[in-house]
Amino acid sequence: MGFDRKTERGEREGKALPARTSATQSVNAAPLLGNAQVTQASVLAVQRMAGNAAATAYVQRVTDEDRDKANARRERWAKRDIRRGGAQQAESFTTHETPFGPFNERPGRGRAPYITTNMDQYPGTQPTDGRYVREEESQYTGLIPALDAEQFLPLVEALKGRELSKEEIEGLSDDQCRAAAMLMGIATAEAVREPGALKHIRSALRRQADPSHEAPEFLNDYPQGRAGGAQHEKRVRSGRTRRATPEVETILEASSSSDESM
Structure with missing residues (x-):
């Protein structure tokens, strides 16, 4: 099924992980x-x-023009979602079905859905706390590393509402189905918290379809996914922070559609 992302480590075949914004320790x-x-x-x-x-x-690798284009595009996505009424807030505990299996939502902070799955729904699978990427003892775990590269494009298509074929999902293990279902639920929850987020997440997930794109890079492509990143978009719009290169590239690489126009 291709490269097993569950075994990703700090370096693979001599290829270093993307540049960090922390100080070099050498x-x-x-x-x-x-x-x-x-x-x-x-x-x-x-x-x-x-x-x-x-x-x-790291922040300045893209041009200011590219960054302005990304900012304007991200704002258009938000305005479009707001104009359409936005994503649905969670009113009560509800189970939703996806091509990969069910996920549960219940009202969370700010009434945005809090997403869970359980062992009754996915017998024999490993528990998950719903984190995109977690680093433990130099090994990456979480929802993104659980999936193989070729499984991200079907996930993106499912998030766009396309019905998947049996062939597109039959190769996933039970743990991978659970991770994919949770990602679908979490993407919806992110869109409630921040209008326009769903298109951003889809583009970040699409970049994971490249086998050389390391799982932790998702957190650079979609900074809101980091611990404490929920206010990232508000900080950008207020001018308190600038989008780094991976996020700008992710936004500009998102598929174009006529409904982006105002």
Whole structure:
């Protein structure tokens, strides 16, 4: 079934993970100190400088024009969703069926759906807390790593409302079906919290169909998926933060449609 994403680690075949915005933690920064005495404090200072430079480059790789286009496109998606009445808030505990299996929703914070599945619905599967990606002991777990690369395009099509064929879902394990069903539910919940999010998520999931696109990159493509990322879009619109390159690329790569026009 292709590359097993459940075994992804920090590096694969010598390919490093995408650039982080945290400081570089390496004593290779020491030569930058010249003839100055090398102390732990001085090395850490250079590391912080290198990390800040890397973070700046990470944000600035795309042009300002591209970033403006992404901002405008993301805003159009939000306005379109609002004009259509927005996604449905959760009123009570409800079970929904997907091509992959059921998921449950109940009212959560702000009445946005809180998504769950259980062992009765997926006997013999591993419990999941609904996180997109979790790193534990240098191994990635969560909903995104649970799926193989070729399974993301059918998931995207299901999120667009297309009926999947038996061949498109028969290769998924029970754990993968549970992860895919939860992703469908969570994508809907994200759209309640932030209008326009569903199209953004679909584009981020589509990028995961590339086997070389590491699972943690989803959190760069869709920053709202990070822990504490729920306010990301509001911070962008207020000017408090800028979209980094992966998010800009994800938004610009989203499929075009006539309903984006106002």
